[in-house]
Amino acid sequence: MSFTPEKMAPLKARRLGINTHHEPTLYLREDSPVCRSEGFESLSRITVNCQDRHIIASLNIVCSDLLEPEQAGFSESAWQMLDLKPNAEIWLSHPRPVQSLSYVRAKVYGHELDELQLQSIINDIVEGRYADVHLAAFITACGDDSLSDREITALTEAMVKAGSRIDWGLEQVIDKHCVGGLPGNRTTPIIVSILTACGLTVPKTSSRAITSPAGTADTMETLTEVALSLEQMRTVVNREKGCLAWGGSVRLSPADDMLIQVERALDIDSEGQLIASVLSKKLAAGATHVLIDIPVGPTAKVRSQEAAERLSESFKTVAHNLGLQLDVLLTDGSQPIGRGIGPALEARDILAVLQNKPDAPSDLRDRATLIAGAMLEMVGESAPGKGQQRAMEKITSGEAWDRFRRICEAQGGLKKPPVAPYRYALVAPSDCEVLDVDNRQLAKIAKLAGAPADPAAGIELHVKIGDKVEQYQPLLTIHAENAGELNYAVDYLTDHELVLTLSSNGKESTR
Amino acid sequence: MSFTPEKMAPLKARRLGINTHHEPTLYLREDSPVCRSEGFESLSRITVNCQDRHIIASLNIVCSDLLEPEQAGFSESAWQMLDLKPNAEIWLSHPRPVQSLSYVRAKVYGHELDELQLQSIINDIVEGRYADVHLAAFITACGDDSLSDREITALTEAMVKAGSRIDWGLEQVIDKHCVGGLPGNRTTPIIVSILTACGLTVPKTSSRAITSPAGTADTMETLTEVALSLEQMRTVVNREKGCLAWGGSVRLSPADDMLIQVERALDIDSEGQLIASVLSKKLAAGATHVLIDIPVGPTAKVRSQEAAERLSESFKTVAHNLGLQLDVLLTDGSQPIGRGIGPALEARDILAVLQNKPDAPSDLRDRATLIAGAMLEMVGESAPGKGQQRAMEKITSGEAWDRFRRICEAQGGLKKPPVAPYRYALVAPSDCEVLDVDNRQLAKIAKLAGAPADPAAGIELHVKIGDKVEQYQPLLTIHAENAGELNYAVDYLTDHELVLTLSSNGKESTR
Structure with missing residues (x-):
């Protein structure tokens, strides 16, 4: 069908400032002639034409005087997709099937x-x-x-x-992905530092958190700039072999x-x-070699060894079809990695590992060097079985830390991660052993405390499964940027939730 | 989890008058503390609590001054579900899974x-x-x-x-349903009149059109009141044995x-x-016996005999499981029924059949009596093979028309359907035969002309498949309530669309 939009009276565009995410939405008054004449109803799909663009939007009918009769209201995504100016003329039509x-x-x-x-x-x-x-x-x-x-x-x-x-114009561009987010499993910055220190090219883009308390991009943002353009990203990678950018800007x-x-x-x-x-993300980012980390555990995304192996096989077959070198590591997904959960708290763990501090969380260091080692072996930079050791040497020698600082400098300067002023410590009610940790509940509490929007908010977890603790020894500390959010997280924690499972006098108890 | 909403600062409710249909939507400013502290994002699901109710709504974030910072905006469905008053206090929380x-x-x-x-x-x-x-x-x-x-x-x-x-407290409550809407297939009012004239109880509720140019409720609304409460419906049925109400009010x-x-x-x-x-609709309406009409045709919903038979079998099995008597009729779905397409135009066909006028559309009368006859046989009111004849007698005797008038009187009075002033006649370009009719295109044009919102708008179809017509003989007439909508429908009709397939000099042509 070929309606010429000029046959219908135009409406005047108004930006309503409503964020409907990627689904563009149009708002029309119910008494506007076009609604009546076209039979448009709420939730109709509708083609919106402006001078030189058109989009399909979902319609919301307005029955108040939020809009003038001759106005058409636009959600943010609709406004941006049409690149409108206030009062620009627009025409509506029924979309093609x-x-x-x-x-x-x-x-x-x-x-x-x-x-x-x-x-x-x-x-x-x-x-x-x-x-x-x-x-x-x-x-x-x-x-x-x-x-x-x-x-x-x-x-x-x-x-x-x-x-x-x-297209990086290189024979080897290496990348990694972790399938099921464990809280605190922030190995990427360490791995990128190790691999670039070994001379590999690792143009890493990462996402921000959507349902978790921190994404790699959120954590990196407490340390440097991450919103790089494609051009800036190229400059950083050309200079330092790697980057730690937010994927959303590309x-x-x-x-x-x-x-x-x-x-x-x-x-x-x-x-x-x-x-x-x-x-698709890895291919689009120009990767030639990819390592997939699949944590397996009862509160991780992949819950059984069999499921992990099935997934692993499919990954390999499809990557092979696409000419991508791909290896898979199945890792322990039973509990959080490192101590921090939340952008700045995870950044502190990363710095401690890279700076090779004596109190650095060894589980984060071990996992990062394990994955980095596997990647080194994958591209022939280390002999089989020797990768992790080489990765470890890059940490102990200070080369990984040096490379990390240089990448951050190239991205706009290294910053100190912020610190939250409000704290709440959960202590052991008696002498006991930590029997289990619920990844999902911990993530929830960290989010209630304000992560990732408040970068300093989150949880410091002081114990691991199997640890024996004494009465009044701290189990975890909640960090928040203000008292209100701290209270909200504490309420949740104390409200009969099974976050840590503790043994007590031989009898299991939960707090 | 048991957050006490009182722990969070309340927001003030504001009715935005945006119709998001049944999906309730909440609008919050992006800088409102609750968005930041709760990590709420656009499209989050969110529990909205007011003094004595709560609902789950979808969130749209507002980044303009459409709202004050302490305000929470509500879509129409959200406002009504919470039964809010302006500036009522509301609290937000994360919904339970x-x-x-x-x-x-x-x-x-x-x-x-x-x-x-x-x-x-x-x-x-x-x-x-x-x-x-x-x-x-x-x-x-x-x-x-x-x-x-x-x-x-x-x-x-x-x-x-x-x-x-x-619950009607009766042994036999009879109902019917047509699976695939053919334009103009408005048999229900005729069938209800015939069956109630035979002494059967037929408490019929029907829907308004959503994607078609008219629903039975839209057509009946041009003749009488249809928005009955359950109480009013009972009164009408007790008095006249049947009703023709809109299902939406119950x-x-x-x-x-x-x-x-x-x-x-x-x-x-x-x-x-x-x-x-x-x-479910039939059981809820208290029916004990149901006849299902399945029109079969290339532009109907069910397109083949095999598909119709499969559907028919499943209908029968499920009805049997539910203790419902059910029969199925497979009918001809190749072209529209009657002449009118659109609420008032279909009402005119119905009146012509009920009043037994010589020019009444025989296909509508035959189909209505066929279905009514099958229903009479189903409940033992007619011997097998005798139902349609008995149904026909109720029309020729005037009893069906009398019953229809009484039902309309009981529902609030019989009205004359409105007439549209604007018309456009499509005439035959040459002597030819009508080879095919596209149900879907006709429905579309009737809607462009204004149906069902404009009750007088729609199409009068003057020909059937197989009719031989002379040059300049009218094929169809578009009716509209204003010139703008008429033009819109005419544009569509003339814009290379295959609505009627005509033969011309032995060669097929389309207009």
Whole structure:
């Protein structure tokens, strides 16, 4: 259909300043003639045309005088996608049917999709033609591991093609990814420092936290600038061989960014989507060699050895199809790594390890050198079985710390991570042993204390599973930037929640 | 977790007058302390507590001065669910995890759900604990006809239990449903008139159009009042044996109302969901005997005889499990029924049939008497094979028309349907034969002309498939309430769309 928008009276654009995330939303008065004449209703999908652009938005009808009758209100994403100016003229029309939704339905009905169909779905997602409910349907249809390795390969390629891709012009560009976030598992800055000190190129981009108390980008932001442009990132990498940047400023695999948000809301994360998500980001960032860290534990993302091995096999097959070198490490996911949980507290652990301090958390150091060592062996920089030792030497020699400082200087200067003034210490009620730690509850408390928005907030965990503690010995300390948030986290902690499992006089108890 | 909301500073409620449909939405300023302290982000799910109620809403962050910092803005559905007053104090908290979402995930992973699990899903949907993306995931997981008849039965029962149910205290309460809307297929008012004239009880509730140019409730609204309360409905039925009310004013199967909206957005309508939707509405309305009309045709909902028979079998099995008498009629779905498409135009066809006028559309009369006859036979009111004749007699005798008038009087008075002043006639470009009619394109044009919001708008279709027409003979007339909408519909019609397929001089042509 080819309606000429000029046939309809234009409306005047107004920025309402409502953040509806990536789903662009249009607001129209119910008594506006276009609503009546077009039969537009709340939640209709609607094409919004301005002088030289058009998008599909979801409609919310306004029945108050929030808008003038001739105004069309815009959410932030809609306003930005159309690059509007206040009072700009816009025209509305019914959107064309989205052809690729029929492929989503085909997937629902169990059909295997080919490359063109998957590319068409991903392109329509990136172009904003899918509402969140359509994304949810696509994600669900790909659930139950219903994607074949062939489909995962095609999906990954489609996701890479739909965004920017960096070409470093190098034979070896190395990267890593950890599948299931354990609190405090902030090995990346240490690994990048070790590998660049060994002469490898590691242009690392990381995400901010969305559901966890800290992402690598949040932690790094307490130490230096992370919002680099692609140009700045190139400069840093050319100078120091590596970087520790926030991935959000570079448009790598934008379809993945949109799918992930709905996956989190649904808590459905199929193997196929996970693999395509990770590998599309790595390919787009120009990686040639990737190490995947899969922590396995009862409160980690991957809960059994069998599940980890299945996932590992699929990762390897798809990476092979895509010409990517990939190895997998299955690691212990039973409890948090290091002492800190939260951006600045995790940064302190990282500094202690890099500076080789005697009280540095050995579990974080051991895990970082284990992964870095595996990566060194993977690219032939160390003989098999010798990688971790070489990685360790880069820490003890101070070379990793030196490289880390130089990367931070290149990104805008090394800063001291902030410190939170408000604290609450949880002490052992009696002499006892720590039997178990709940990763998910700890993450929750750290978030209630203000992490990651308040960078100094979070938890310091003083014990590990198996530790024997005396009465009144501190188990954990909550850090907060203000009293209100501290109280909120403490309320949650004291409110019958199973965060640490303690033995007491031979009898198990929980606090 | 048991946060006492009093520990957080209250916000002041403000009604923003934004209609987000059934998904309640809360609007908060990004600089409001609660957003920062709670880590709330756009699209977070959030519990909103007022003095004596609480709901879960989706959050939209506001980065303009649309709101004062201490204000919390509410969408219409959120405002109504909490029954708020302006400036009422509200408190926010993180919602408890929604347990039943794990059953949705189990369904995604191919597990069969039991009665308790399905009931828990439906209860959470009705309580507003599911965002639209969760509804989309549930609908998709039930796609590919992945629900067993046992699950469909349990789902239907769960949907009935989650709403009101009418008990008429009668042995026989009869109802009907048409699965795939053909334009103009408005048999219900005629059937109800015939059956009540035969002494049967038919407490009919119908829906308004959502994607079609008219629902039975829209058509009936041009003739009488349809927004009856349950009490008014009882009074009408006690007096006249039947009613023709809008189902929206009675809370029958509210989960279905919420699921249907997302099903339409996804265009995914699995057999299981369809059967549960229809039968839950009928059971809730107190029906004991139900006739299902399945039109079969290339542009109807059910496109093949095999698909119709499969659907028919499932309907029968589930109805049997639920103790409901159910018969199925497969009918011709190749072209619209009657002449009018649109509320008032369809009402005119209905009146012509009931008043037994010589120019009444015979296809509408034949179909209505066919269905009414089958229903008479179903409840033993007519001998097998004699039902349609008896139904026809009620029309020719004037008893059906008399009953229809009395029902309308009881509902608030019989009105004349309105007439649209603006018309456009499409005429035959040459002598030719009508080879095909596209139901979907006709529906679209009728909606562009203003139906159903403008009750007089729509299409009068002057021809049927197989009709031979002369040059300049009218094929269809578009009706509109104003010139702008008429033009819009005409533009669409003339814009290369395949609405009618005509033969011309032995060569097929389309207009």
